[in-house]
Amino acid sequence: MSLNGQVVVATDVTRRYGVGDAAVNALAGISTAFERDRFTAIMGPSGSGKSTLMHILAGLDKPTSGTVELDGVEITALDDGELTKLRRDKLGFVFQFFNLLPVLTAEENLVLPLSIAGRKPDQAWVDQLVRTVNLEDRRTHRPSELSGGQQQRVAVARALVSKPAVVFADEPTGNLDSKSSAGVLDLLRQAVDEFGQTVIMVTHDPAAAAHADRLITLRDGELVHDASPGSADEVIELMKQID
Amino acid sequence: MTSLALKSLWARKVRAMTTAFAVVIGVAFIAGSYILSDTIFAAFDEIFSESLSGTSVVITAKNPVEQDNGEVPTISASLLQQVQKTPGVKLAAGAIFTPGGFFDSKGEKIGSKFAPKFISSTLPGKLEALKYIEGHRPRGPTEASIDKAAAEASHLELGEDIELIGQGSAKKFQLVGFTQLGSASFGGTSIAQVTLPVAQALTHKVGRFDQISVAAVDGVSPALLKRRIAAEMPSGVRVETGTESADRASEEIRDNLSFLQTFLLVFGFIAVFVGSFLIFNTFSITVAQRVTEFGMLRTLGASRRQILSTVLSEAVAIGLFGALVGIAGGFLIALLLNALLEAFGVDLPTTSLVMESRTIVVSLLVGVVVTFVSSLIPALRSTRVPPIAALNAFVPTPSRRRRLIYAGFSILLGVAGLAMAVAGLVGGGGAGTRAGLIGAGALVSVIAVSLFSPRLVPPLATVAGWPLERLRRLTGRLARENAQRNPSRTAVTAAALMIGLALVTFVTVFAAGLKSSVATVVDENFAGGLVIQNSDGFSPIPNGTATAARKVPGVESVATIRSAQAKVVGSGAGARVTAPTPNIGESLNIEWKQGGPEALRGLGDGQAILSDSFASSNGLEAGDSFRLLTQTSKRPSFEVTGVFDSKLNVLGSVLITQPVLARDFSQTQDTIDFVTTESGADAATVQAILTKGVEVAFPTAEVLNQEELKESREEQVNTLVNLFYALLALAIVISLFGIANTLALSIHERTRELGMLRAIGMSRRQVRTMIRYEAVITALIGAILGMILGVVFAALIAQPLKDEGFTLSYPIVSLVALLVLAGLAGVLAAILPARRASRLDVLESLQYE
Numbered sequence A: 001m002s003l004n005g006q007v008v009v010a011t012d013v014t015r016r017y018g019v020g021d022a023a024v025n026a027l028a029g030i031s032t033a034f035e036r037d038r039f040t041a042i043m044g045p046s047g048s049g050k051s052t053l054m055h056i057l058a059g060l061d062k063p064t065s066g067t068v069e070l071d072g073v074e075i076t077a078l079d080d081g082e083l084t085k086l087r088r089d090k091l092g093f094v095f096q097f098f099n100l101l102p103v104l105t106a107e108e109n110l111v112l113p114l115s116i117a118g119r120k121p122d123q124a125w126v127d128q129l130v131r132t133v134n135l136e137d138r139r140t141h142r143p144s145e146l147s148g149g150q151q152q153r154v155a156v157a158r159a160l161v162s163k164p165a166v167v168f169a170d171e172p173t174g175n176l177d178s179k180s181s182a183g184v185l186d187l188l189r190q191a192v193d194e195f196g197q198t199v200i201m202v203t204h205d206p207a208a209a210a211h212a213d214r215l216i217t218l219r220d221g222e223l224v225h226d227a228s229p230g231s232a233d234e235v236i237e238l239m240k241q242i243d
Numbered sequence B: 001m002t003s004l005a006l007k008s009l010w011a012r013k014v015r016a017m018t019t020a021f022a023v024v025i026g027v028a029f030i031a032g033s034y035i036l037s038d039t040i041f042a043a044f045d046e047i048f049s050e051s052l053s054g055t056s057v058v059i060t061a062k063n064p065v066e067q068d069n070g071e072v073p074t075i076s077a078s079l080l081q082q083v084q085k086t087p088g089v090k091l092a093a094g095a096i097f098t099p100g101g102f103f104d105s106k107g108e109k110i111g112s113k114f115a116p117k118f119i120s121s122t123l124p125g126k127l128e129a130l131k132y133i134e135g136h137r138p139r140g141p142t143e144a145s146i147d148k149a150a151a152e153a154s155h156l157e158l159g160e161d162i163e164l165i166g167q168g169s170a171k172k173f174q175l176v177g178f179t180q181l182g183s184a185s186f187g188g189t190s191i192a193q194v195t196l197p198v199a200q201a202l203t204h205k206v207g208r209f210d211q212i213s214v215a216a217v218d219g220v221s222p223a224l225l226k227r228r229i230a231a232e233m234p235s236g237v238r239v240e241t242g243t244e245s246a247d248r249a250s251e252e253i254r255d256n257l258s259f260l261q262t263f264l265l266v267f268g269f270i271a272v273f274v275g276s277f278l279i280f281n282t283f284s285i286t287v288a289q290r291v292t293e294f295g296m297l298r299t300l301g302a303s304r305r306q307i308l309s310t311v312l313s314e315a316v317a318i319g320l321f322g323a324l325v326g327i328a329g330g331f332l333i334a335l336l337l338n339a340l341l342e343a344f345g346v347d348l349p350t351t352s353l354v355m356e357s358r359t360i361v362v363s364l365l366v367g368v369v370v371t372f373v374s375s376l377i378p379a380l381r382s383t384r385v386p387p388i389a390a391l392n393a394f395v396p397t398p399s400r401r402r403r404l405i406y407a408g409f410s411i412l413l414g415v416a417g418l419a420m421a422v423a424g425l426v427g428g429g430g431a432g433t434r435a436g437l438i439g440a441g442a443l444v445s446v447i448a449v450s451l452f453s454p455r456l457v458p459p460l461a462t463v464a465g466w467p468l469e470r471l472r473r474l475t476g477r478l479a480r481e482n483a484q485r486n487p488s489r490t491a492v493t494a495a496a497l498m499i500g501l502a503l504v505t506f507v508t509v510f511a512a513g514l515k516s517s518v519a520t521v522v523d524e525n526f527a528g529g530l531v532i533q534n535s536d537g538f539s540p541i542p543n544g545t546a547t548a549a550r551k552v553p554g555v556e557s558v559a560t561i562r563s564a565q566a567k568v569v570g571s572g573a574g575a576r577v578t579a580p581t582p583n584i585g586e587s588l589n590i591e592w593k594q595g596g597p598e599a600l601r602g603l604g605d606g607q608a609i610l611s612d613s614f615a616s617s618n619g620l621e622a623g624d625s626f627r628l629l630t631q632t633s634k635r636p637s638f639e640v641t642g643v644f645d646s647k648l649n650v651l652g653s654v655l656i657t658q659p660v661l662a663r664d665f666s667q668t669q670d671t672i673d674f675v676t677t678e679s680g681a682d683a684a685t686v687q688a689i690l691t692k693g694v695e696v697a698f699p700t701a702e703v704l705n706q707e708e709l710k711e712s713r714e715e716q717v718n719t720l721v722n723l724f725y726a727l728l729a730l731a732i733v734i735s736l737f738g739i740a741n742t743l744a745l746s747i748h749e750r751t752r753e754l755g756m757l758r759a760i761g762m763s764r765r766q767v768r769t770m771i772r773y774e775a776v777i778t779a780l781i782g783a784i785l786g787m788i789l790g791v792v793f794a795a796l797i798a799q800p801l802k803d804e805g806f807t808l809s810y811p812i813v814s815l816v817a818l819l820v821l822a823g824l825a826g827v828l829a830a831i832l833p834a835r836r837a838s839r840l841d842v843l844e845s846l847q848y849e
């Protein structure tokens, strides 16, 4: 375990796409750390490097330079097999689009990370998750029979099922109406407060950011603001300044 | 719009290539079959015209009934003087050209097992067609030459000894020359030359010729000379100009070998049929994946017809491209087929490959038409894409009503197919019509099952997936679910493999039945003892073999069988005439329908015993009379004195005495000898002595006991079955490409899903396993359906053969092995798609649109 309960530590991370004149510096050198049991939101204008940063923190992409330490492990040097194991054991993901398998039921999708790892799910924990995401009567439904909000709640529960060190969410409410969004955000908040999870979420939605404990703002690949988000209106104000 | 079609085709190069590949293989096989058979025919034309190039007129005996062993009747040597006296004759000579056997000094057979060998006599002057490229013509009674190709194949040197065997025992000769004829290769056929008197003695044709060759003096045309000579010749003798003779020989060969062309083409069309499933599937999937594009085109104002022509132009372009490549590939396939046939002992003459314009036309037509027709349904489906599809993912699925109509239609079609097959089996009509009906019935049934199979996919996938789910829980489960996700796609993919497996199963089951029937016949009808036959299994054995066998200590008696082909006078129906010695009943258990053993023992001149199938098909019974046309143009009459069960194939259809066979059919060689051993003698010892004695003097003969006889018969079946397997392998390879192609397209569709699975912790290995299992499940569905179809058809076709002693036996072990092999084939098909899927970049896949 890292110092001060820091579960993700990024040091001088840069990411450059392309070469020569056409090269784009998606991340211009970012150093930051994320503490355990905290809900962090990442915001910034389109193209500011939010997704790139999240992908690098999660080991889905490699930085051009700099290092990332995840739960005490330096991940930038890991190979595909090690990264797979890392994702399986320590990370949870929620994506913008409903990344459920259409051929499995809601509950099967929920326990998918455990099935992949060949582990037996702890039924009490699964039941609790199902209750938390409010899908007790939808367990055996296939994704096509669920609403967008319900599908996304399954995705959140799936990210929590293996009790990972960090849950990464990239615009988890990007495709939802405000009511469904609120449900998903409450769930993430609950995960932090009740289950002691660490959540890092990329979002465009000031209301979503307001659910977080901490708000990081990026512009042109640089970290320009790092503070508590305050209310949704305050976030809107902040974004206006940054743009 | 056509340019749009070509552009979008170019954008989908890889997919277009796999589709074209299905066309290429099928068309290449068809083109190859034509090229090879045309080449073989051309080689024969070349050989015949070359061998008669210096000959103006040819005199032979008429040959009203062709013999299985290719022997032709002879003419009297006394005709030669008459020919020589005819004005305009510059040179005339008698010649011998008779099948025989060749062995090297170590007793090893020269040339391939089944290819014919001819003993020929030297001809004077320009009548001689063989060119001596090394050494000289044989001059004395102990000199012989052989063709260069055989010499090279058997590593023979000039001065070495070889043995030639005609109708007596083997004789030793010194090799003094190597010959060649024109530029064509003889294939496995080989010619040994000796002087005329030697050839006559070797083939027991002293005082007779196979042919008289005549050269005309300058200024006398072959046609004129032919007319002059014909006027002098007795009836039963045929006089032709050299060209006429060569043309007739070519024509006869074409008739005899046209079955080979048909046989190969059938496999080509099977390959094309299987390929059409692949084409259909690829177009269906591509159209489904392009709904947004079509919707967009429709919003831009494209009409349905324009969309239809876009898709169909793509199909025609692919068909055309595939056909062109296929025609080029035909040359390669022709060579491969020739090598394959050669490996199975069918070693035919060849020359430089022949490409007839008919081959090009048929190949282009097949390629374009098949692609066009296979893509028609997907293309029509593309026209149902509404403009709104541009905005949201619209999947044109057939309505419930439509699906019910499909199911009803496929069931009707299946019934119709079976009815056609049954009609072909029990109905009247010629063999061709009936085979056509059965074939069409099988084809229709296959289409019916393919149409219905989307409904069978879910349950079959559950069955086939069960062991995999037990083995690997999640990946097995996902593989099964993925296979079931789009039942019609899986169904069409599996159906392609189903066709190949149905045929393989049919052949396997049928061959097992054939082998067990052969074994039963041998067990039930052979009273033990030993059998002497030609080592090729069908040619006659030299005279003197039986006499030699009778002298071996421990041998009690030897019964022999001789046979010849004849035609029934009036109907022209074929008859296999067999002449056994009267003691044949000691070696064979004959089941009598009319008459009994006394009929056989007392069989006299002018009497015959018939097999029951021959009797019934010719409307004959004991007491009736009939006439046969023999090879020597005689028409002896026979009175029926008995009828026996035709299960005993070795006895043919008409039994007469050996003296009559010699007199009227001029056939004096044994086809098979049966040896009974003395009761005290040890069978193995007798066989050992017989083998040593007989096989040394008559190297073409072999001595078998009952077990070995069974094995030798079974081996003949096996050889044929293996040839079928080899030719069917192609259809199976195409269907494996189909599985790989469908998988690749499905993986492409599921890129995001795969990215998600990888992101949440699925390893590359697990992805590979999942894809592999999906392929295995698809293959097993095809295998299960195919095996059911194959068994059903084997059972159907065996039904009417029951009377002839054919009993079906189900080779369970082979069938299970086939199922396992099909599963492994699925693994093979999945190698590339699985590798591609496992190597997808997680991030890119997640962001994939």
Ligand SMILES: Nc1ncnc2c1ncn2[C@@H]1O[C@H](COP(=O)(O)OP(=O)(O)OP(=O)(O)O)[C@@H](O)[C@H]1O
Residues within 6 Å of the ligand: A017, A018, A024, A025, A026, A044, A045, A046, A047, A048, A049, A050, A051, A052, A053
């Ligand atoms: N694969 C790539 N190749 C080249 N450039 C890329 C690639 N991916 C991202 N970029 C560039 O990197 C920069 C950061 O992209 P990123 O996707 O991280 O932005 P973002 O903040 O997530 O934007 P959005 O809010 O629109 O999702 C952008 O300028 C983008 O164009």
Ligand SMILES: [Mg+2]
Residues within 6 Å of the ligand: A050, A051, A052
């Ligand atoms: Mg982004």
